[in-house]
Amino acid sequence: QVRLVESGGGLVQAGGSLRLFCAASGRTFGTYAMGWFRQAPGKERECVAAVNWNAGSTYYADSVKGRFTIAKDMAKNTVYLQMDSLKPEDTAVYYCAAAPPRDSSYYTEVDEYTYWGQGTQVTVSS
Numbered sequence: 259q260v261r262l263v264e265s266g267g268g269l270v271q272a273g274g275s276l277r278l279f280c281a282a283s284g285r286t287f288g289t290y291a292m293g294w295f296r297q298a299p300g301k302e303r304e305c306v307a308a309v310n311w312n313a314g315s316t317y318y319a320d321s322v323k324g325r326f327t328i329a330k331d332m333a334k335n336t337v338y339l340q341m342d343s344l345k346p347e348d349t350a351v352y353y354c355a356a357a358p359p360r361d362s363s364y365y366t367e368v369d370e371y372t373y374w375g376q377g378t379q380v381t382v383s384s
Contacts (some may be wrong), residue, residue: 259284259373260282260283260284260286260287260290260356260372260373261282261283261284261373262280262281262282262354262355262356262373262374262375263280263281263375263376264278264279264280264352264353264354264375264376264377264378265278265279265281265378266278266279266378267352267378267379267380268379268380268381269381269382269383270344270380270381270382270383271382271383272344272345272346272382272383272384273343273344274344274382275340275341275342275343275344276341276344276380277338277339277340277341278294278338278339278341278352278354278378278380279336279337279338280292280294280336280337280338280339280354280375281335281336282335282336282337282354282356283335284335287332287335287356288311288332289311289358289359290311290356290357290358290359290373291308291309291310291311291356291357291359291363291364291365292308292309292328292330292337292354292355292356292357293305293307293308293309293354293355293356293357293364293365293366293371294306294307294308294326294328294337294339294352294353294354294355295352295353295354295355295368296348296350296351296352296353296380297350297351297353297377298349298350298351301350303353303368304319305317305319305365305366305367305368306318306319306321306322306326306339306352307319307322307326307327307328307339308328308364308365308366309328309329309330309337309364310362310363310364311359311362312362313329313330313332314362315362315363315364316328316364317364317366321347322341322348325341325342325343325344326339326340326341326342327339327340327342328340337354339352341380344380344382345382346382346383346384347382348380348382349380349381349382350380351377351378351379351380352377352378352379352380353374353375353376353377354374354375355368355371355373355374355375356371356372356373357370357371357372358372
């Protein structure tokens with residue numbers, strides 16, 4: 259069992275930065291692949307960044323590539339999402355997710371993840 263708690267969301271002007279935190283409980287956190295998803299009103303939940311279990315490989319959606327960075331700190335049981343050069347279209351509820359270990363890959367689909375946090379709102383004003 260893994261429990262995820264996100265924090266760090268808020269209101270920021272376009273061009274600004276935010277860092278999201280996902281604190282995980284559970285002794286096996288180090289073996290889980292992790293992902294950050296977002297969902298804007300009226301839109302489907304989408305993966306913006308993902309990391310495999312040992313943080314050896316990462317994925318970024320084209321819309322955030324070069325602006326967002328995902329990092330997994332196994333010592334602190336925490337996953338971060340550094341978001342720079344934010345745009346109004348980045349406005350959404352952001353969710354952290356954990357996938358039990360199956361292989362060495364990262365995962366980008368909602369149904370590949372078992373555990374989800376409650377979400378944190380990110381609002382970017384123009």
